[in-house]
Amino acid sequence: MPESVTHRAYILHARRYRDTSLLADIFTLEEGRYSVVIRGARGGKSGRQGLAQLFSPLLVSVFGRGELKTAGAIEAARAGYRLAGENLLIGMYVNELLYRVLGKYEKLPHLYTQYELLLEELGQGHFAPIQIRRFELSLLASLGYGITFDVDAESGEPIDANGQYHFIAEQGFQRTEGGINESFSGRHLISIASGEYGVACEPLLKHVVRKSLRPLLGGKPLNSRALFEGRAG
Amino acid sequence: MSDSSLITQLTDAFRCLPGVGPKTAQRMVLHLLERDRDGGRRLASKLALAMEAVGNCESCRNLTEATVCEICCDPRREARTLCVVETPADVLAIEHSGSYRGYYFVLMGCLSPIDGIGPAEIGIDALLKRCQKSIEEVILAVGSTIEGEATAHYISEVVKPLGVQVSRIAHGIPLGGELEFVDGGTLSHALQGRKIL
Numbered sequence: 001m002p003e004s005v006t007h008r009a010y011i012l013h014a015r016r017y018r019d020t021s022l023l024a025d026i027f028t029l030e031e032g033r034y035s036v037v038i039r040g041a042r043g044g045k046s047g048r049q050g051l052a053q054l055f056s057p058l059l060v061s062v063f064g065r066g067e068l069k070t071a072g073a074i075e076a077a078r079a080g081y082r083l084a085g086e087n088l089l090i091g092m093y094v095n096e097l098l099y100r101v102l103g104k105y106e107k108l109p110h111l112y113t114q115y116e117l118l119l120e121e122l123g124q125g126h127f128a129p130i131q132i133r134r135f136e137l138s139l140l141a142s143l144g145y146g147i148t149f150d151v152d153a154e155s156g157e158p159i160d161a162n163g164q165y166h167f168i169a170e171q172g173f174q175r176t177e178g179g180i181n182e183s184f185s186g187r188h189l190i191s192i193a194s195g196e197y198g199v200a201c202e203p204l205l206k207h208v209v210r211k212s213l214r215p216l217l218g219g220k221p222l223n224s225r226a227l228f229e230g231r232a233g
Numbered sequence: 234m235s236d237s238s239l240i241t242q243l244t245d246a247f248r249c250l251p252g253v254g255p256k257t258a259q260r261m262v263l264h265l266l267e268r269d270r271d272g273g274r275r276l277a278s279k280l281a282l283a284m285e286a287v288g289n290c291e292s293c294r295n296l297t298e299a300t301v302c303e304i305c306c307d308p309r310r311e312a313r314t315l316c317v318v319e320t321p322a323d324v325l326a327i328e329h330s331g332s333y334r335g336y337y338f339v340l341m342g343c344l345s346p347i348d349g350i351g352p353a354e355i356g357i358d359a360l361l362k363r364c365q366k367s368i369e370e371v372i373l374a375v376g377s378t379i380e381g382e383a384t385a386h387y388i389s390e391v392v393k394p395l396g397v398q399v400s401r402i403a404h405g406i407p408l409g410g411e412l413e414f415v416d417g418g419t420l421s422h423a424l425q426g427r428k429i430l
Contacts (some may be wrong), residue, residue, distance in 0.1 A: 013347040019252050050416045054379040079417065088383045096346045224346035228352070228388060 004063040004072050010115065011054050012095045016042065022052055023230060024071075026060060027098060027115065031149055032106040036062055036072040050156030053092055055119055056080030067104075091122055093224035097136070101143065101216045109191045111142040130197045133205040147208060148172050150193035169211045173212065182207060240266070244284040254366060262333070292363060292392050294339045294356050296321045304328075304337060311335040313369040317388060319376060327374065335372075338363055343375055343384040355384065377404045377422070 007028040018021035018137075022041040027033045041052040051058065057077040060070040083091045098115070102108070118135045121127075140146060150159050153172030159165065163186040165173040176183050184204045190199050247258035263276060265273035289295065290302035296304070304310070304324070314335030318324055324337050339417060340355040371392050376379040389399040405423030406415055415423075 003409075008376055013345075053418075076417075079421075083379075084382070085386050088379070088386055091377075092344070092346055092383055099347050126339045198299065220344065223351050226351040227344065227346065 004061045005030075006059055008077060009058050010113075011052060011058070011062045012099045014041075014052060014054075016039075023115075024052065024072060025099060026058075027102065027112065028060070029109055031096070032104070032108050033102040034069065034097050034104050035067070036060065036069045036071050038074060041074075044231070051072045051076055053080060054095060055083055055123070057116070062120060067168065069079065081119040083119070083122050084125065087122040087125065089128055089224070089227045092227070093222065094118065094132070094135065096222050096224045097121070097139070097213075100222065101139065101213070108142045110164070111139060114138045129206070130199070133202065133209055134197060136209040136213070137205070138207070142217070143214070145196065145212055147212060148193075149189045159186045159189045161185075161190055167208050167211060169215045251274050262423070289341075290339075293337045294325055294341060294359060295337060312367045314372060315363060315368045315370070316372045316374050317386075318374045319381070322376065333372075334370075336380065340384065343378075343380045344387060352387065352391075357388070360388070361391065364392055364395050364397050369395055370400060373399065373401045375401075 007026075007030045009026040009028040010067060012025045012027050012033065014022040014024040017037060020040050023035065024037050024038055024041075024227050030168045038052050051074055057080065059075045059077050060071050061073045062071050064070045066079055094115070114135055118131060122129055137147065150158060151157070151172070152165070152175055153168070154174040158208065160175075163175050164183045165186060166176045166183045173184075173189060188198075188201050188204055191198060192205070197205070240263065244255070244258045245264050247253055247261050248255065265276070281427050282286050283298075286298040287296055289297070290297045290299070290305055292305040295302050295304070299306075303419045313377070314333075315338055316327060316335055316345050317340060318327065318336045319342060321339055324339060327333050327337075337393060338356075338360055340360075342355055344352070344355060371388070372387045375384050378411060386403055389401075392407050394405060401427055405419060405426055412420065
């Protein structure tokens with residue numbers, strides 16, 4: 001029996017592979033994101049088909065030396081988060097985001113915990129856009145693209161509560177004299193920097209996060225955005 | 234046998250079938266060449282014909298060589314219900330059960346943003362158009378996977394504003410199933426979806 005290690009993992013995406021297997025991209029606490037073949041995960045006698053689902057905390061024991069690992073056994077760590085309705089679509093958006101921006105074998109334990117917390121919130125039926133923004137911010141921070149909300153990127157001075165600022169991706173906030181579209185008040189930036197995400201800050205965060213994610217997505221938009229377009233909510 | 238010989242090429246071609254590896258493909262090729270040349274010719278001609286002629290039904294998107302498939306053309310069917318399924322195989326499965334007499338709509342997959350399957354790919358526009366023709370109830374018969382759930386939710390959100398009733402097939406304990414062998418997820422679904430007697 002080859003040597004195997006057990007990882008705590010969530011499936012980000014899985015597609016059919018051979019007759020009864022799945023080729024899955026998993027996000028693990030220990031090793032970050034990587035690809036794994038889960039044998040017997042579809043049908044067959046293994047009784048594993050209900051297990052390998054999105055948003056379910058799994059214990060995956062993997063072996064193999066190459067880039068593509070094989071899962072010898074998978075177990076549910078505990079019951080999966082029951083995302084329903086709109087939250088399900090949001091969960092799929094988050095998965096696509098992680099799938100697109102995470103590099104392979106990049107250890108991100110903090111982000112893993114944040115992901116778990118987000119799923120828990122979504123699973124309980126709560127939803128506030130601000131939670132998604134918070135997750136996106138910690139994703140950016142984990143990847144080394146953290147955003148500083150309390151310092152003017154141009155002058156290095158602290159943000160002035162009465163000033164107006166605009167945002168430049170990969171640089172930060174710069175003071176503007178107004179007249180520019182999409183400028184934000186210093187007061188909001190300061191409240192975000194101190195960890196207070198009021199409802200009023202949401203449009204600001206959305207703008208900032210989208211602008212920062214764009215270069216990471218390589219110019220190709222996220223497909224899940226189509227799920228939210230063209231209808232209310 | 235050289236790599237470019239017809240026999241090798243044919244063996245490779247057979248491997249595009251699901252569940253067919255190199256050994257099985259070789260056995261199929263040798264069988265046709267040694268014992269069943271007629272069968273081989275018939276297979277080749279039908280395959281060529283079907284690959285060219287079969288397309289999607291204009292009304293339900295199921296596979297057919299006609300513009301509108303047989304089921305959609307059948308006037309004896311119940312015109313008020315539309316059953317939404319993921320694949321043509323699902324249509325066959327429901328037809329075999331003999332318990333449904335309405336029309337179908339085949340999504341040809343389910344929502345999966347990472348694979349690039351969005352609302353446009355599963356034919357939401359065609360579905361909405363179909364719903365405007367005398368349909369009173371849309372029955373969602375999609376798989377009990379996360380992607381299936383998401384697809385069901387999305388469709389119900391876009392179809393309901395048309396004033397069409399949307400229902401989802403039940404899921405839970407299989408017929409003849411014993412509780413102790415049913416996995417926890419299925420069991421909790423079954424409990425949630427219980428019926429008052």
